[in-house]
Amino acid sequence: MNITLRVWRQRSSGDEGRMVTYQVEDVSPDMSFLEMLDVLNEKLTLAGEEPIAFDHDCREGICGACGVVIDGVAHGPETTTTCQLHMRSFDDGDTITVEPWRAKAFPVVKDLVVDRSSFDRIIQAGGYISAPTGSAPDAHATPVPKADADRAFDAATCIGCGACVAACPNASGMLFTAAKVTHLGSVPQGQPERDARVVQMLNQHDEEEFGGCTNIGECAAVCPKGIPLDTISQLNRDLLGSLATGSAE
Amino acid sequence: MALKSAMAVTGAILVLFLIAHMYGNLLVFGGREAFDDYSHHLRELGEPMLPHGGFLWIMRVVLLASVLVHAYAAVALWRRAARARPAGQRYAVRRSAQSPARRYATQTMRWGGIIIVLFVVYHLLHLTTNHIAPGGASNSPYERVVNGFSIWWVVLSYTVAVLVIGYHLWHGIWSALATLGANRASRERALRTISTAIATIITVGFLIPPFSVLFGLVS
Amino acid sequence: MAELYIEGDPIRDEKAPEGPIEERWDKRRFSAKLVNPANRRKLSVIIVGTGLAGASAAATLGEAGYNVKSFCYQDSPRRAHSIAAQGGINAAKNYRNDGDSIYRLFYDTVKGGDFRSRESNVHRLSQVSVEIIDQCVAQGVPFAREYGGLLDNRSFGGVQVSRTFYARGQTGQQLLVGAYQALERQVAAGTVEMNTRHEMLELVVVDGRARGIIARDMVTGEIETHFADAVVLASGGYGNVFYLSTNAMGCNVTASWRAHRKGALFANPCYTQIHPTCIPVSGDYQSKLTLMSESLRNDGRIWVPKEGGDQRDPREIPEEERDYYLERRYPAFGNLVPRDIASRAAKNVCDEGRGVGPGGLGVYLDFADAIKRMGRPAVEAKYGNLFDMYQRITGENPYEVPMRIYPAVHYTMGGLWVDYDLQSTIPGLFVTGEANFSDHGANRLGASALMQGLADGYFVLPNTINDYLADGPFETLDENTPEAREAADAVRDRIDTLLSINGDRTVDSFHKELGQIMWDYCGMERTEEGLRKALDSVRELRAEFWRSVRVLGSNDELNQALEKAGRVADFLELAELMCIDALHRRESCGGHFRAESQTEDGEALRDDENFSYVAAWQFSGAGQAPVLRKEDLNYEYVEMKQRSYK
Numbered sequence A: 001m002n003i004t005l006r007v008w009r010q011r012s013s014g015d016e017g018r019m020v021t022y023q024v025e026d027v028s029p030d031m032s033f034l035e036m037l038d039v040l041n042e043k044l045t046l047a048g049e050e051p052i053a054f055d056h057d058c059r060e061g062i063c064g065a066c067g068v069v070i071d072g073v074a075h076g077p078e079t080t081t082t083c084q085l086h087m088r089s090f091d092d093g094d095t096i097t098v099e100p101w102r103a104k105a106f107p108v109v110k111d112l113v114v115d116r117s118s119f120d121r122i123i124q125a126g127g128y129i130s131a132p133t134g135s136a137p138d139a140h141a142t143p144v145p146k147a148d149a150d151r152a153f154d155a156a157t158c159i160g161c162g163a164c165v166a167a168c169p170n171a172s173g174m175l176f177t178a179a180k181v182t183h184l185g186s187v188p189q190g191q192p193e194r195d196a197r198v199v200q201m202l203n204q205h206d207e208e209e210f211g212g213c214t215n216i217g218e219c220a221a222v223c224p225k226g227i228p229l230d231t232i233s234q235l236n237r238d239l240l241g242s243l244a245t246g247s248a249e
Numbered sequence B: 001m002a003l004k005s006a007m008a009v010t011g012a013i014l015v016l017f018l019i020a021h022m023y024g025n026l027l028v029f030g031g032r033e034a035f036d037d038y039s040h041h042l043r044e045l046g047e048p049m050l051p052h053g054g055f056l057w058i059m060r061v062v063l064l065a066s067v068l069v070h071a072y073a074a075v076a077l078w079r080r081a082a083r084a085r086p087a088g089q090r091y092a093v094r095r096s097a098q099s100p101a102r103r104y105a106t107q108t109m110r111w112g113g114i115i116i117v118l119f120v121v122y123h124l125l126h127l128t129t130n131h132i133a134p135g136g137a138s139n140s141p142y143e144r145v146v147n148g149f150s151i152w153w154v155v156l157s158y159t160v161a162v163l164v165i166g167y168h169l170w171h172g173i174w175s176a177l178a179t180l181g182a183n184r185a186s187r188e189r190a191l192r193t194i195s196t197a198i199a200t201i202i203t204v205g206f207l208i209p210p211f212s213v214l215f216g217l218v219s
Numbered sequence C: 001m002a003e004l005y006i007e008g009d010p011i012r013d014e015k016a017p018e019g020p021i022e023e024r025w026d027k028r029r030f031s032a033k034l035v036n037p038a039n040r041r042k043l044s045v046i047i048v049g050t051g052l053a054g055a056s057a058a059a060t061l062g063e064a065g066y067n068v069k070s071f072c073y074q075d076s077p078r079r080a081h082s083i084a085a086q087g088g089i090n091a092a093k094n095y096r097n098d099g100d101s102i103y104r105l106f107y108d109t110v111k112g113g114d115f116r117s118r119e120s121n122v123h124r125l126s127q128v129s130v131e132i133i134d135q136c137v138a139q140g141v142p143f144a145r146e147y148g149g150l151l152d153n154r155s156f157g158g159v160q161v162s163r164t165f166y167a168r169g170q171t172g173q174q175l176l177v178g179a180y181q182a183l184e185r186q187v188a189a190g191t192v193e194m195n196t197r198h199e200m201l202e203l204v205v206v207d208g209r210a211r212g213i214i215a216r217d218m219v220t221g222e223i224e225t226h227f228a229d230a231v232v233l234a235s236g237g238y239g240n241v242f243y244l245s246t247n248a249m250g251c252n253v254t255a256s257w258r259a260h261r262k263g264a265l266f267a268n269p270c271y272t273q274i275h276p277t278c279i280p281v282s283g284d285y286q287s288k289l290t291l292m293s294e295s296l297r298n299d300g301r302i303w304v305p306k307e308g309g310d311q312r313d314p315r316e317i318p319e320e321e322r323d324y325y326l327e328r329r330y331p332a333f334g335n336l337v338p339r340d341i342a343s344r345a346a347k348n349v350c351d352e353g354r355g356v357g358p359g360g361l362g363v364y365l366d367f368a369d370a371i372k373r374m375g376r377p378a379v380e381a382k383y384g385n386l387f388d389m390y391q392r393i394t395g396e397n398p399y400e401v402p403m404r405i406y407p408a409v410h411y412t413m414g415g416l417w418v419d420y421d422l423q424s425t426i427p428g429l430f431v432t433g434e435a436n437f438s439d440h441g442a443n444r445l446g447a448s449a450l451m452q453g454l455a456d457g458y459f460v461l462p463n464t465i466n467d468y469l470a471d472g473p474f475e476t477l478d479e480n481t482p483e484a485r486e487a488a489d490a491v492r493d494r495i496d497t498l499l500s501i502n503g504d505r506t507v508d509s510f511h512k513e514l515g516q517i518m519w520d521y522c523g524m525e526r527t528e529e530g531l532r533k534a535l536d537s538v539r540e541l542r543a544e545f546w547r548s549v550r551v552l553g554s555n556d557e558l559n560q561a562l563e564k565a566g567r568v569a570d571f572l573e574l575a576e577l578m579c580i581d582a583l584h585r586r587e588s589c590g591g592h593f594r595a596e597s598q599t600e601d602g603e604a605l606r607d608d609e610n611f612s613y614v615a616a617w618q619f620s621g622a623g624q625a626p627v628l629r630k631e632d633l634n635y636e637y638v639e640m641k642q643r644s645y646k
């Protein structure tokens, strides 16, 4: 199939970017979206034009490195990561618009590559359980009800890709933050730091200039890992709880 | 963070007022007496503990405060969102991964809110102070209502406003519940249904009196 | 063969304690020098890599109070390749009361490694495995649990006990996120300085000690010099030398190779593991291969048409025209033979021209019988997510049409040579995780790489590196130290060269060609003739690379082609060493199968008499014959036996 691509090109964070149109011919429906970009990049290189920069690593949907907005939807038309999207989801002759994640907290580094280190800083603010190596009791010392373990797991599947931010009309990082709060708050080991965690992580979230959440739900609709929207409500519950006990601020 | 909770709480107060007000409005079907009594009664409520009209004033203060806090929070969130994705960083193409109707409701919250406030001002000038009196002024609230809603464009303006409110609440009630921590996976559907139901009831409830007047069911 | 390499002095692991095997680790911990907590702040450690091995080490050393500088090439430490591991992690917890023990895990691992690993190391790994699970649970890692609230286990990779802990199909992710969080906690505490999007391009050795690295800031292109009292490489494996593999796209050998060029020995480079159940290549645009859990072989039946070139729809090929070759050749184990055997058998039938799918590189993995026997719902419950993944990638519905699978490169057992302390032959340079060679011998058992990475990072290194650091802090250095300046200049020169060639071939085209050579001749089955041919081709390709590669753009920006070019350049050198290693090891063992050394039934035939050693290679200059240093392997506890799966 033949595809027309409109791709955001931007040399560096300081530069103005713009949309550039490319034709990609003989695209196989079995190609992944990123492989299609690889093919285009090979062609561009041989033609003397710099290849398009995009983040990726595992190409199996687990590292969270990849991610672009395709025709206005984060990660494109299927609910999966960009690397797991295949060209058979498009039709011959389609024009596809490809843009980077857009948010103040995710400045563009180059072309489709953005800087997501704000997520790391949210984790630094409290997205962990303090358990210095060697201090752990036997793993079976504290049983964890299966329901809690499953809930923790569902939230823990977040790959930190940032699609939630890209899709949120407020550019809020609430789903990512809530996923971590819910994961760690659902296991007994996470209880001692629970009240402080939610407050610290939210403060950092706000400091990174993510928008506020107004429960729109686009985030969960594009999340490739299906992080449930109710984690945000869980975060709000934890927050109200910590405000009530006065442990906040 | 506190912004969001304030928004939810004030939003909830406003919703409660709307429900009460809607019930009051439906009393037009009880005829002039019932409606005027009700209006009169509002002013006597709490007497003699409160001076005449005391309850009404307390209510007005609470409402006004709620609207102000609500609007303040809304503007603050709006500005944060604008900063979080500044001009020049907008998408060239935007499409929703969710149902377009729901998406529309979420996207009109801010402008919708402003329309609501403008409407309330207009509405107060019309039915409370009677400065605007299409169809003729009157001392009887019942008459003001009937006079006003006999005119098609008054009904139309109220209809538009009420629909905007319905949209605002469709997302607003759901959002308030989520913000207050009520949402869990098992309940998400139920909460969505509740917010849809309340929003629909309020919308329809408010629309009944004007149309009844227009079509002469009440005169 | 003498022209290919020079045999040098043997080498010995000086740090491994003597005595009863269960006491050796305690003994070493006791004899290692300690560093006073107040002095740790003054000591700095560079850790390259934030996978399981690197993140766990950085977090632990940070907690201990050392000054840690951590590096990774991704935009976040959480994205290290360890995240992709699916199956699980072994630990000798014996929570099942099924006869497991530290000793049994030790025994299985030595045997699984086909007697090419060190007993002392493997025993320590088994000991420490128990603590890993405790540690991870305390961090909140959501392992699978049973209704009683206790941890679930499964049996994995053909062992007879249930000792594999798992978190659905994403064990690696959950373990890595645990380590990442611990690491970020230390970043917040100020003990770890995190440098993301930084690629180590050179090692700085001063007065014979590893004292720092040269790293490129991948966003600005700045060439930075970082110093420390010790350097740890936790930079992962080099499976991407084959271009197509299950590894992440960025996995590379650069960190290890640069250290090798500076004097660190590279051990057993030819030991690679090929995983039998991957989704086959669908076209020449293919960029990587996706692993599917081996558990599929429990119920799926593997076959190819009896006749080559059979183009019929597989469902129309009658039973008697199918060859269930594994069941035919290995009646006892059938479809469940170990990874290396299943892989080689698939290759053989494809080489005979009986492969299926695009390019004839694939065999059927058929669930029709399983669906008939168990019913579709049961198959769905057991394998649903794998079937979905297959369908997403191939666009075919495996409930209707048989899946196609093919082997793919998965793991590299070889790596930098380290002693019992995980120290390489360069003092102050430590190597952990997949980047070192230590624990898996010639073949790694399933679920043991995660175990090794975390054992190294949480428990082993933090207890051995102090023995070295106790002599520090070493002399303060700055960018003008001649060795550092020289290293940085070398890096700049190389980058300039790559950018200035401006030839007519892309980096990827070289990488693909290299991968094809290695896969054909240094892959599942190796012959003297093939390896010699590969050596010639690799050398030719390397020369062509430096003549006609085209890398556009400049250094002072994010330049992904430049990054790749540097990595491929190092792969081109590594490939030569792999071929030489494979050529010199004329026996078959584990993942290394030399066609010349097989039993009558076509199984790997070890030659313990002549090859029971670790081949540690020393760099002796570009284009020069490397020096082979042998470390003898002795087995006091596990009796050496030939494997049989008939």
Ligand SMILES: Cc1cc2nc3c(=O)[nH]c(=O)nc-3n(C[C@H](O)[C@H](O)[C@H](O)COP(=O)(O)OP(=O)(O)OC[C@H]3O[C@@H](n4cnc5c(N)ncnc54)[C@H](O)[C@@H]3O)c2cc1C
Binding pocket: C048, C049, C050, C051, C052, C053, C054, C071, C072, C073, C074, C077, C079, C080, C081, C082, C083, C084, C085, C086, C087, C088, C089, C171, C172, C198, C199, C200, C201, C234, C235, C236, C237, C246, C247, C248, C251, C252, C254, C255, C291, C410, C411, C432, C433, C434, C435, C446, C447, C448, C449, C450, C451, C453
């Ligand atoms: C698909 C798949 C499934 C697997 N499943 C299992 C399983 O179920 N059980 C099991 O035990 N094992 C499994 N393995 C193997 C296991 O995942 C790896 O061996 C292990 O995770 C390696 O960890 P590591 O910490 O040594 O290296 P990695 O996780 O590879 O980390 C390497 C780190 O080094 C950094 N780095 C590399 N080069 C440089 C450089 N030049 N400069 C700066 N930084 C650099 C990278 O950024 C990264 O942070 C699997 C492997 C694959 C591919």
Ligand code: HEM
Binding pocket: A213, A214, A215, B004, B007, B008, B009, B010, B011, B012, B014, B015, B018, B067, B070, B071, B074, B075, B109, B110, B111, B112, B113, B114, B116, B117, B165, B168, B169, B171, B172, B173, B175, B176, B177, B179
């Ligand atoms: C000044 C005018 C108004 C503006 C700008 C405004 C704006 C908003 C916005 C942006 C939200 C979404 C916030 C969120 O989802 O969390 C919201 C929620 C809400 N609004 Fe309004 N609104 C206004 C007036 C009103 C009025 C008059 C009512 C009552 C009739 C009302 C009821 C609600 C309710 C119940 C919510 C849900 C609260 C929540 O989400 O937490 N709003 N409003």
Ligand code: HEM
Binding pocket: B021, B025, B039, B040, B042, B056, B060, B116, B120, B123, B124, B127, B128, B141, B145, B158, B162, B165, B206, B207, B209, B210
């Ligand atoms: C279409 C249906 C409506 C009718 C028939 C109606 C009717 C009235 C009447 C008759 C009064 C005057 C009561 C009195 O002075 O005693 C009144 C007051 C008021 N209405 Fe409405 N109303 C309608 C819709 C709304 C809506 C949608 C809102 C809010 C968004 C609203 C907000 C108010 C307010 C704030 C007051 C003033 C209360 C006070 O402080 O006295 N009304 N309405």
Ligand code: SF4
Binding pocket: A157, A158, A159, A160, A161, A162, A163, A164, A165, A175, A176, A179, A219, A222, A223, A224, A225, A226, A227
């Ligand atoms: S919550 Fe979902 S969309 Fe957001 S970062 Fe995590 S995985 Fe990505």
Ligand code: F3S
Binding pocket: A167, A168, A169, A170, A171, A172, A173, A174, A175, A212, A213, A214, A215, A216, A217, A218, A219, A220, A232
């Ligand atoms: S889309 Fe945005 S507004 Fe909240 S619910 Fe999701 S973060």
Ligand code: FES
Binding pocket: A055, A056, A057, A058, A059, A060, A061, A062, A063, A064, A065, A066, A067, A081, A082, A083, A084
């Ligand atoms: S490349 Fe790892 S998730 Fe897409």
